[in-house]
Amino acid sequence: MTQHSAASLGAFFAPRAIAVIGASDNPTRIGGRPVDFCKAAGFDGPIYPVNPTRDTVQGLKAWPDIEAIEGEVDLAVLAIPAARAEETLEACGRKGVKAAVIFSAGFSEVGEEGRAAQDRLLAIAARYGMRILGPNCLGCYSSASGACATFTTGLEGGMPRRGGIGLITQSGAYGTHLLSMAKARRLGVAGWVSTGNEADISVAECLEYMVEQPEITAIGMYMEGVNDAPRLIRALSRARDLRKPVTIIKVGASEVGAAAVQSHTASLAGSDASFQAVIEQYGAVRAMTTEEMFDTLYAASVAPMPKGKRLGILTVSGGAGVLMADAAELRGMQVPAMPEASVTKLLERNPFASPRNPVDITAHALNDFDLIPENLAEMMRTGGYDAYTGFFTSWTSSPVIGPKLRDVLLQTLKGAELPFAVIGLFNDEQATAYEDQGLLTFADPSRAVTALATMAQLAEGFDRGAEGTPPVIDDTDLTGTPTDEAGAKTRLAEAGIPILPERVVGTADEAAAAAQEMGLPVVLKIVSPDIAHKTEVGGVALNLGDAKAVRDEARRMLTDIPTLCPGARIMGILVSPMAGAGVELIVGTQRDPVMGPMVMVGLGGVLTEVLEDVALAHAPVSEAQALQMLARLRGAKLLDGYRGEQPVDRAAIASVIARLSVLAAANADTIDSIEINPLLARPEGAVALDALILPVAAQDVPQDGKDKT
Amino acid sequence: MTQHSAASLGAFFAPRAIAVIGASDNPTRIGGRPVDFCKAAGFDGPIYPVNPTRDTVQGLKAWPDIEAIEGEVDLAVLAIPAARAEETLEACGRKGVKAAVIFSAGFSEVGEEGRAAQDRLLAIAARYGMRILGPNCLGCYSSASGACATFTTGLEGGMPRRGGIGLITQSGAYGTHLLSMAKARRLGVAGWVSTGNEADISVAECLEYMVEQPEITAIGMYMEGVNDAPRLIRALSRARDLRKPVTIIKVGASEVGAAAVQSHTASLAGSDASFQAVIEQYGAVRAMTTEEMFDTLYAASVAPMPKGKRLGILTVSGGAGVLMADAAELRGMQVPAMPEASVTKLLERNPFASPRNPVDITAHALNDFDLIPENLAEMMRTGGYDAYTGFFTSWTSSPVIGPKLRDVLLQTLKGAELPFAVIGLFNDEQATAYEDQGLLTFADPSRAVTALATMAQLAEGFDRGAEGTPPVIDDTDLTGTPTDEAGAKTRLAEAGIPILPERVVGTADEAAAAAQEMGLPVVLKIVSPDIAHKTEVGGVALNLGDAKAVRDEARRMLTDIPTLCPGARIMGILVSPMAGAGVELIVGTQRDPVMGPMVMVGLGGVLTEVLEDVALAHAPVSEAQALQMLARLRGAKLLDGYRGEQPVDRAAIASVIARLSVLAAANADTIDSIEINPLLARPEGAVALDALILPVAAQDVPQDGKDKT
Structure with missing residues (x-):
């Protein structure tokens, strides 16, 4: 596949003119919906329905075929049976169409013949320099241009609110669900695309495109497989550099799920753990549920990003405060206390309060409303919090107190670039009034905390950036390295990995x-x-x-x-x-069939073998990234000196991980795996006691790569 | 505190007459709301406003004081300042009031003086045989009687739908949030109670009461502390015996959270892990978020309980099916495949399908609607599933297809006593139409699976029941047992625990x-x-x-x-x-200051000390329960023979756990902890290699109870 510039996707999202081939006068039919939707969304260019049997379609002049259209066509929508797709695409090419959305099913998803037909479509497109979305997809939608090259029922009954959220989905049906959910939650959507069979355009390329659009401020993706890992990684890196939040649902994590994905997509099965590692490494987050994805998108597209993980909790209910403190700890946020001087000051003003953090003003605030802005101002002045939640029981939804509360919050927060989530709001109108001012509202306190924590995690990923550079190894070529222990260790020693x-x-x-x-x-x-x-x-x-x-x-x-x-x-x-005392680790690399070279570290023995406590990253990694991997191990405490032993040399372990990862990346096509087992970490230094290098050709040789010496 | 029969709580929820002392003519004031709410809820007995300054209150005849009322009063609501509470309660006593709700704050929550005043209230109540709810509480509400002895704003703007859910909350403000949330979600509520300072009535007693009410089919609790553990355990056991689902939010799990709970309640700090263990052991579930609690209550009050953990997934989108399969595995549900014969049969009918499980009919079902009932019927006939989810993209919400889809689902499911959750429904009216027929609807697929999994977990707890009886030990008295190793081991050996x-x-x-x-x-x-x-x-x-x-x-x-x-x-x-080879475990008991005697088991070494991989239960436990504890250990695989060793004798370990738990329970007041460390489990039998018994008096002696021999 030729690697196009993602900029060429502009013809899908901001075309100057759209032709709908197979257009129907009935706005509920597949060929009728794109026309109806474009009109409803106010698409500002000409819409050309193509239908040889009619003079008009939905009130617009109809054309007998694409080539008959008077005027240029950027985007053609093919709402026709698969059997007619090739000739139609040819005609599009002759017409000079830049981009084609192919709804038709019956291609690679149905087997060999379908795949051959799909390849022919791709060849036609390549001949004319056209880009294809699909086939077997639901198309795409842009709120800015009003282009609706889609038949998703998610646009029936009205367009979503306009806003900063971009949605990318491999599944059409689930993509429709995403649009429906976004509308039900009143979320602001900028664009939506369903990629279907990905003959040409993958979710990765859509991400590359959306990341560069200034009106798109947060991106959600639904994925079943990865067809283009290097491009996905490039797009994620770019999103990180631009500080644009990306949240991803990737299905197939379970055994049954993975088998089902295999049976209904043509994607290779990479390991879910590798996918997860790549997502985190490149600054995106994985959403475990659809609601979680939307909570993140909502928060990131409405409120400023937090600068750290310190959560300030303002509450009129002790219980709600504690509940949010619990949720914060569970989600990796900190809930640091207010300085003593502030606590004293606030207590003098309101002796019923418990103003540490959570800052509990108690229901007393209802009688003395100024307590709310006073406490919040003091939290902002001395607490140093990066994000806030505020719980005011049913007051927020009250027609009397609600607006008054909103005014004091907005006034106090004026100019502060930080996220504030108002909890317990069940009134859409009042919620919108907050959101229009950049404040978040949530009915459920735990979901608010989770969303803020996810934002903090994203922001941390952005700040961390590329996190150092992998070490330089002069000669990385492992071709011809002997596979016995001595040969492997000698070669690793040459690459700067200590051996005895x-x-x-x-x-x-x-x-x-x-x-x-x-x-x-x-x-x-x-x-x-x-x-x-x-x-x-x-x-x-x-x-x-x-x-x-x-x-x-x-x-x-x-x-x-x-x-x-x-x-x-x-x-x-x-x-x-004899090696002496220390902590034994396993450090290894493995080619993931989808993601490519991955590097892994685990603590030896029970932790790795029974509890599968390993940390994974896409190779190569820097030493700083390798240190992060060590910190992620559940048993990491063992490195700090267990039962009174001395702490071991984390930097030395990190150096080995990084060097191994550089070797794996440099030999990605020829080396299947490298394993150091054990790596003995000591108070000073770390040393490889045994090693194995398996070339790709040796993959099918029955060797488990673990030599339990 | 005298242990009353929970039946005496009937006067709060189904009183024949209510007096509101401090009644206000203004229905938005604290003293006005109970009157207003009782009228709105259609309370069917007399409401007596007590207000010496007025002739009428909100259109009702007002009385100068409680004793002046002509007619019996079951329930008195005290909406008056704390200073007047004692005299007023005395008057209630003289009047023969059975139950009093005391809104007034300023008692045990403000310190010693307040606690003394609260104790005086309790003494007055005891003298007259009255029960007290509060003080410092928001009162209670029953939808059956329409009794609203509460000023919660959660009842403003209308009562919740009537239904089977009972809500019990320690926090007034969070209790209000719960009511608002229940209303926003259109949940059917039977009753609600806020216990405040719990001078007399605890959440445990409210649970005891609600469990016995036939109209209450599922109970949700919000707790900050446990003031009455034996009663809570008794009530949970009773709920389990009656197969009545109980879901509990308990705050204070985090360090900051626990400190905050301490600062704003008078409850003792028990360990969160002990609480968690008790909940699970007695057949209830813990909700980590408020939404999760309501999802469980919703599911359990609308649909039949599943009989097992086998989930059938019917879908028109492959992706949605996989997403639900992933969620199922994560939540402990199974997704077993359809029998091959059924797969073949369904494939012949619809070659586009992928009818294993998830049974993916694909969007083809829109053209051939009969596929939906046919596939579902086949799943019900041969799949043996205990619960179902159905994903039909936006069809469910469509005004045209929606009702048609509902009809075929209801027809196919007729007579089947199992839960079915329809996914992706964003239309309240259509959702209600499903719910009225006992089907569940969820917007989010993951939440549907989680709710079904929680129901399955509850049902499993009900089926398991008391799970055997603890072993009988003739002489359980540990008084005077020497605290040295030999003395402890000899005593344990007498109790049937093997030693060398x-x-x-x-x-x-x-x-x-x-x-x-x-x-x-x-x-x-x-x-x-x-x-x-x-x-x-x-x-x-x-x-x-x-x-x-x-x-x-x-x-x-x-x-x-x-x-x-x-x-x-x-x-x-x-x-x-010398003991020989085997797996080393730690088995111990410990008095939890709140929950009482707990028994613990963990695998020796890193797993217990670094990863805190231990299983906990309230003592005493049966051997069957002890086996369950072993199964819960993350490192349980080690017991099955690690690195080719022989499996060890789980029954022998379970016997030791159970026996130790019996000793702990029998000596709950005098023994602080018993520890066997290590217990050596062998292929046959298990033997205590070291032991320690610490009496309560020795608690403050600096001994860590771990002898690393």
């Missing part, structure tokens, strides 16, 4: 001499490219304390193992010192 | 003899009630393989330790065999 001094020897006497030279006690391991599980064949001997023991063990290995493993090439015995 | 054969000896020679008798290798440990950390003083020697080594070590201990610990009473040396 070690030597491969050929005889028992050489082993004893090497051991005495490097200092006893030592470890012996058999070296063979043909033996993956050394322990099982007696190929590992630990903690050998004198020369005789070393000689005896080496002799035993050289005698017994060739018998046990006939045909295995024995390259010698590896002698290395 | 061991002996306390006085001399090195006796130690050597004992070791040879029980079989080498052995462990030696110093026995002293004054030494908590044996290892630190050299009081533990492991793996001694011959008689000489035993003798030498014993001699060293008996010589060195008295010097290191002058004044420590040395009772001898404990000799026991």
Whole structure:
């Protein structure tokens, strides 16, 4: 697929003229809806219905075919059966159409023949330099231009409010649900696009486009598969650089879900964990539910972003305050207390209060309304909060107190660039009055806190930016690296990853001499490219304390193992010192079939193997990013000294992760996985005790990559 | 506090006559609202406004004082300042009032004086056999009787729809929010009560009352503290026996939240984990957000309970189906596939479909509407699902297709006693039409799945019932048990908890003899009630393989330790065999200051100490419940044989947990904690290797209860 500039998507969202091929006079039919919607949305260019059997369509002059139209056509909507798609697209090409939306189903989603037909559409489009949305899609919609190249029922009964939200969806039916939900919640929508089979245009490219539109301030995506990971990553990075919030629903996280996605899309199955890691790494957030996505979009498109995670809670109900404090902690917000001087001052004014944070003014505020602005002003003056929630029970919805409350809040907040969420508002009119002034309203306190926390997480991602650069390794080419332990470790050592001094020897006497030279006690391991599980064949001997023991063990290995493993090439015995105390980790890289090279770290033993406590990132990463990965481990405390032991060297671990990730990225096409297991982290430094490098060709060789020595 | 029968709460919810003392002619004032609300709700008995300055109040004859009223008064509402509460309550007593709601604030919540005044109110009530709700509360409301002994603004602008939901809240302000939220969501409410300071009536007693009311089918509670744990547990058990769903919000889970609760209520701080354990153990569920609570109440009060966790997903959008499958897995529901024969049959009928489960009919159903009932009928016939979700994009809200869709769904589901949730409905009128027929509607698919999963969890709790009985131990009295290891273990052994054969000896020679008798290798440990950390003083020697080594070590201990610990009473040396291989656990009991005796189990080492992976239950528990606790551990896989080891004996562990819990419950007032650490679980049996029993008096002795031998 040629990589087009996303700017060419302008013809879909802001065309100068639209032709609807297969236009119907009935505004509820698939071919009738785009015409009806364009009129309802006030599309400001000409609309050309194409229908050879009619003179007019919905009051507009109809044209017998696209080429007959007098005037240029930027965008053609193909509301016709699949069988006629090719000839029609050809005609569009001849007419000089720039962009075509193809509703027709019956292409790659139905099997091989359909895929071939879809490829032919793509070839036609390429010949004329046209872009295609679909086939098998519901089209697109832009509130700015009023272009409605869609038959989604989500636009029936009226357009959504205009606003800053962009919506991108792979699923048409769920995309319709998203539009309906946005309308039911009175959210301001800027644009919407459903990508269907993604023959040409993917969700990633739509994101690239929307990110650059100034009127779009927050973007929500619904995804089933990723067809274009590098482009998605590029678009996410760009969104981060422009500080534009992106929230993504990606289905298929469960086993049943993943199987169902496979059965109804043509997308490759990447690991859900890899997807999740990429999202977070590039500054977007993943929404676990549709409501959560809309809460984030709502908050980010209405209110300023918070500058940090400090939440100030103003309340007239102790309980509601505590409930929000609980929710804040659960969602990673902080609820720091007011300074003592402020507490004293506020208590003098209102002895019933509990003005720490939550700042609980109590229902007393109803009798003494000035308490509300006074307490809020003091919170803003001395509390240093980045975001606020305010709970005023049913007062907000009251026709008498409501407007008065709104006025004092707006006055007090004037000029403060921070998000404030009013809780417990059940009145749409009053809610709109707040929202028009950049304040948020939520019926449910927990959802408000979650939305603010998500905004803070996004803002943190934006601030963090690219977070350092991956280390530079002079020679990253792993081609031809031997797959045995010694070869792998030598190669990793060349890439700057510390290993123990070690030597491969050929005889028992050489082993004893090497051991005495490097200092006893030592470890012996058999070296063979043909033996993956050394322990099982007696190929590992630990903690050998004198020369005789070393000689005896080496002799035993050289005698017994060739018998046990006939045909295995024995390259010698590896002698290395005992590693000493520290924390064992696993650091590895793995090619994700969708996302490409990923790097992983976990704590050794039970934590990784039973609890799957690992942190993942897209390779390459910087050392700063690697430190973030370590911090994400649930068992990270172990690195700080468990049971009175010394803390280990996180920077040294991070260096290994980063270097491994650089190697993985540089060899993305040829290396399947690299694994250091264990990496021994010590109070100073970290050292790879065992390693494995698996080239892509070796993927189907039955090796689990874990050598439990 | 006297334990009243909850039946006496009938006077609050179904009084024959209500007096409002401090009644106002202005229906928006605190003393005016109860009168106004009672009229609006159609209270069917006499309402007696008491106001010495007026002849009428809101059109009703006013009375100068309560005793002047001609006619009996069941319920008196005290809408008067705190200063007048005592005399007024006395007058109520003389009048023969059965129940009094006291709105007045200024009692225990403001300090010592207030608490004394509150105690005087309680004494007056006791003298006359009256019950008190409050003080410092917003009162109560019953939709059946129309009694509105409350000034909550939540009843302003109209009563909620009548229905089966009971709401119990400690917080008045948040209780008002709950009522507003219930009204905004069109939920059917049966009753509501705010308990305030709980001088007499606690949330637990309100639960006891509501559980017994046939018109109340689901109960939601908002709690800040527990003042009456045994009663709460009794009420929850009763709800479980009656299969009545209870969902609870309990604030104060976070550190800031717990501190804030302390500062604004008089409740003791129990551990949040203990509360959580009790809730689950007695068949209720905890709601993490207010919306989640209402979703559960809505589902449980409208639809039948599911009989299991198998979710059938019918959809016209692949994406929506996958999204719900993901949500189901996340929430513990199963999404089992349709039988192959059914899949084949449905595919023959509709080749575009993907009828496994999710059963995706695709948008093709719009052209061939019969596909919807046909697929659903087949799912019901052969799928064996316990609950259903149906996603039909915007069709549900459409004025044309909507009613048609509803008809076929209702027809197909006729007679099937199972919950069905229609997703994506944004039209209140159509939603009501579904709900009136016992079907659920949700705008958001994830919330629908969560609500069904919560129902399934509740139903499972009901089915499980009391889940066995705790083991019987003949002599449970731990009074006078020595606190040293040997004493504790001997006592636990008497209670049926296995320990290793061991002996306390006085001399090195006796130690050597004992070791040879029980079989080498052995462990030696110093026995002293004054030494908590044996290892630190050299009081533990492991793996001694011959008689000489035993003798030498014993001699060293008996010589060195008295010097290191002058004044420590040395009772001898404990000799026991080495324990061998297995999985180490920690089993313990602890008195929670609120909930009473709790029993805990965790896997030894990192899992318990770093990841806090423990399971907790209220003591006593049966062995079946103890097995459930084991299953809840995140690291439970370790019990099934990790890295090729043999599975350990779960039943033996469960027996130890259950027995320990029986001891804890029997000695709840005198024993602070019992700890077995480690309990060694083996392929057959489990054995306590070390134990500690701490009496309550020893609570403030600085001992961490963990002896890291």
